[in-house]
Amino acid sequence: MFYCTFCGAEIPKDASFCGNCGQVPSPAPDGQTRISSFRRVELHRAPANPDLLANAPAPAPSSHWEYDQSQSNDDASTMPLVDDDEERRRRAAMLGMGLVLGADAIPGGGVPTVQGTPRIGGVPMVSNPPTVQGGLAGGPMPPGWHSSPTNYIPQAPLTGYTPPIPTGSVPTHTLHHPKPIKPTPKGGCAPLLIIAILIPLVLIGSITTLGLTVFAPSLSLSGSSSVESGGTLALHGNHFLPGSSITLTLDDTTPLFVKARPAGIQTANTRYTSSALNMTAAQLLQPAASNTINADGNGTFNVTITIDPAWSTGQHTIHASEAITRRGAQLPFTVVSGGATPTPSPSNTGTPTVTPSPTLSPTGTASTGALNCVNPSSVALGPVSDAYVQPVSTSVVLCTSGTGSVNWTATWDAGKAPWLALDHSAGTITAPAQAKLSVFANAARLAAGNYSATVTFSSQSSNVTESLNVTFTVQAGCINGSTNALKFNAILHVSEAPPQTVSLTNCGAVGSWSASAKTSDGANWLSASPTSGTLSANTSLVVTISASTLNSTLVAGIYTGAVTFAIGSGTFSVNVTFNVQAGPILSVSPTRLTGNNSPCQLSPTAGFYICYVTVTNTSTTLSLSWTSSTNLLPGAIVKPANGTLGPGQQQPRVLIEIPANDCKAGASITFSGPANSVTLPWTCQLIG
Numbered sequence: 001m002f003y004c005t006f007c008g009a010e011i012p013k014d015a016s017f018c019g020n021c022g023q024v025p026s027p028a029p030d031g032q033t034r035i036s037s038f039r040r041v042e043l044h045r046a047p048a049n050p051d052l053l054a055n056a057p058a059p060a061p062s063s064h065w066e067y068d069q070s071q072s073n074d075d076a077s078t079m080p081l082v083d084d085d086e087e088r089r090r091r092a093a094m095l096g097m098g099l100v101l102g103a104d105a106i107p108g109g110g111v112p113t114v115q116g117t118p119r120i121g122g123v124p125m126v127s128n129p130p131t132v133q134g135g136l137a138g139g140p141m142p143p144g145w146h147s148s149p150t151n152y153i154p155q156a157p158l159t160g161y162t163p164p165i166p167t168g169s170v171p172t173h174t175l176h177h178p179k180p181i182k183p184t185p186k187g188g189c190a191p192l193l194i195i196a197i198l199i200p201l202v203l204i205g206s207i208t209t210l211g212l213t214v215f216a217p218s219l220s221l222s223g224s225s226s227v228e229s230g231g232t233l234a235l236h237g238n239h240f241l242p243g244s245s246i247t248l249t250l251d252d253t254t255p256l257f258v259k260a261r262p263a264g265i266q267t268a269n270t271r272y273t274s275s276a277l278n279m280t281a282a283q284l285l286q287p288a289a290s291n292t293i294n295a296d297g298n299g300t301f302n303v304t305i306t307i308d309p310a311w312s313t314g315q316h317t318i319h320a321s322e323a324i325t326r327r328g329a330q331l332p333f334t335v336v337s338g339g340a341t342p343t344p345s346p347s348n349t350g351t352p353t354v355t356p357s358p359t360l361s362p363t364g365t366a367s368t369g370a371l372n373c374v375n376p377s378s379v380a381l382g383p384v385s386d387a388y389v390q391p392v393s394t395s396v397v398l399c400t401s402g403t404g405s406v407n408w409t410a411t412w413d414a415g416k417a418p419w420l421a422l423d424h425s426a427g428t429i430t431a432p433a434q435a436k437l438s439v440f441a442n443a444a445r446l447a448a449g450n451y452s453a454t455v456t457f458s459s460q461s462s463n464v465t466e467s468l469n470v471t472f473t474v475q476a477g478c479i480n481g482s483t484n485a486l487k488f489n490a491i492l493h494v495s496e497a498p499p500q501t502v503s504l505t506n507c508g509a510v511g512s513w514s515a516s517a518k519t520s521d522g523a524n525w526l527s528a529s530p531t532s533g534t535l536s537a538n539t540s541l542v543v544t545i546s547a548s549t550l551n552s553t554l555v556a557g558i559y560t561g562a563v564t565f566a567i568g569s570g571t572f573s574v575n576v577t578f579n580v581q582a583g584p585i586l587s588v589s590p591t592r593l594t595g596n597n598s599p600c601q602l603s604p605t606a607g608f609y610i611c612y613v614t615v616t617n618t619s620t621t622l623s624l625s626w627t628s629s630t631n632l633l634p635g636a637i638v639k640p641a642n643g644t645l646g647p648g649q650q651q652p653r654v655l656i657e658i659p660a661n662d663c664k665a666g667a668s669i670t671f672s673g674p675a676n677s678v679t680l681p682w683t684c685q686l687i688g
Helices: 084-101 190-214 281-285
Strands: 218-221 226-228 232-238 245-250 254-260 265-270 292-294 301-306 314-322 328-336 370-375 378-385 392-401 404-411 420-422 426-431 434-441 449-459 465-475 479-481 485-491 500-506 511-519 526-529 532-535 540-547 557-567 570-581 586-589 600-603 608-617 624-631 637-639 642-645 650-659 668-672 677-683
Touching: 218 328, 232 314, 232 328, 245 301, 292 301, 370 404, 370 449, 370 465, 378 392, 378 434, 378 511, 392 426, 392 465, 420 449, 426 434, 434 465, 479 557, 479 570, 485 500, 485 540, 500 511, 500 557, 511 526, 526 557, 540 557, 540 570, 586 668, 586 677, 608 642, 642 650
Parallel strands: 226 328, 265 301, 378 465, 485 570
Antiparallel strands: 218 232, 232 301, 245 254, 245 292, 245 314, 254 265, 314 328, 370 392, 392 434, 404 426, 404 449, 420 434, 449 465, 479 500, 500 540, 511 532, 511 557, 526 540, 557 570, 586 608, 600 608, 608 650, 624 642, 624 668, 637 650, 668 677
């Protein structure tokens, strides 16, 4: 590989010209400069007058302006010049490259030529070439002489002109190029570093913006976007953040509360108060629910939405809002009456709407369908105990006659009967078919008594109405227990009283029961388990009652309390007595230990103190277990280190050995019993 003499670019060994700047590569080793396959022509001194040749001075040895015929080893006949067509193609290519690189890189630009020499046919000439002001050796050129660098464009000699042969030994020289220098790139690495930092930032921002735009949250439905009142919608969410919390609302105003279901499916309902006019059975039965759902690891969720009969027919909108980014999506759907057939809207919105159409009989006449019965026409619910939280229900059949669709609605005085609810308060029946309805009653906020209400069913297609009489019986609660008194005994810090049980029986109608504990001193030592549930009529259950000193600050004494069980307004109480006995008290004598003072003596040969103490159980009825420990006495020994004493018993001559050098301030020996501890301070005298 070679380097270009003029720009330093790498060029192949056999290249005819530089592909970067268009100049001819370095001269051949034999002293000739070749352009493709034609021979180098050296430039001779050309005096204006040939007659002056004899008087002209010989050129300096360092000149490179003469044509050296003798040093050419090639025969001119074997090295023809390039033909005109090839030369024109090369010059055109070099000229095109120069236009791209700049005017200063055009081949032949600024190349000096011999004044007055004619151009060779087909070879382009440079207009007004500059004249070199100095020779290659650095000195001035003789008058009438001009130089050309090695990569000049060959020029033809004057017509009839024969180069003169100088007399004497005149050395001739060929032009040698200097060692090529590889160009140094301009500029530093700072701009590249800045670009390297900015490009990833721009790409990340663009990708993030594109992701938030293209992958915006969306909602879709499985099946039709029109659903009958009381039916369900299968809602699917996509492109939410994985694991994000999502809130669903109906028409941007009503929250949809969600209950978790197996297999990743959730159900959503609106929540109303118990006094709402159109409360449904599903709302009466549903447990506490959350108003948010969570997207899965793919940013999706599936929710089954039950269409509440209280929702008006027509178009509604479900809106899903992401809690983290506040992004959201909404989806319209249409609620239609039961049996109605949705027809597409004539607009281009793509949202189906329900267009009422006249119902015709099989003969083509107008619909004659109407309500004609409620079977049974009266129902009785209950009895239940007052404050019973679970609803009770029964079923009725709504009948029609004639033909065609019958749109019906049910109304009653909700102010006087807030306890009443239907699973459907409106719908459509295709006569002469029937519809089955569920009637619910709830005594959660009712006192004992008899309640009644009338439900009126009406139809738009006729003036005929049907009535359903509903009665609800609520009884006062009744509950009994196997015992009404319990007694517990415990030894303070020693033993706890074992738990006891009570059998409860519901002596009235089905009801909800509860248990509550109360103590005379207000301490938390009395409890019951379980504390609530449902109990059917004439059934029993067992409840455990406990009394403990562990969760209180009790001292020795007698305490009282009660556990009260209730079903509605019926109650039953169990009185509890708790006898807490004092634990056995530990006594140790003497109360302090001092070196060389009784009961301690120094043993000079052994190098430690020997002390004896007495441990006593002061209780006359309870046994006592004791242990010992030392503080800041690493070498001390207690024999025996622990033991058990009966009522009023002593442990005399408990041996304590303390090294004579263990005399740190604050050292002590402690004896501990179940109810108390005794600490003996220790002081000593150093040996020598």
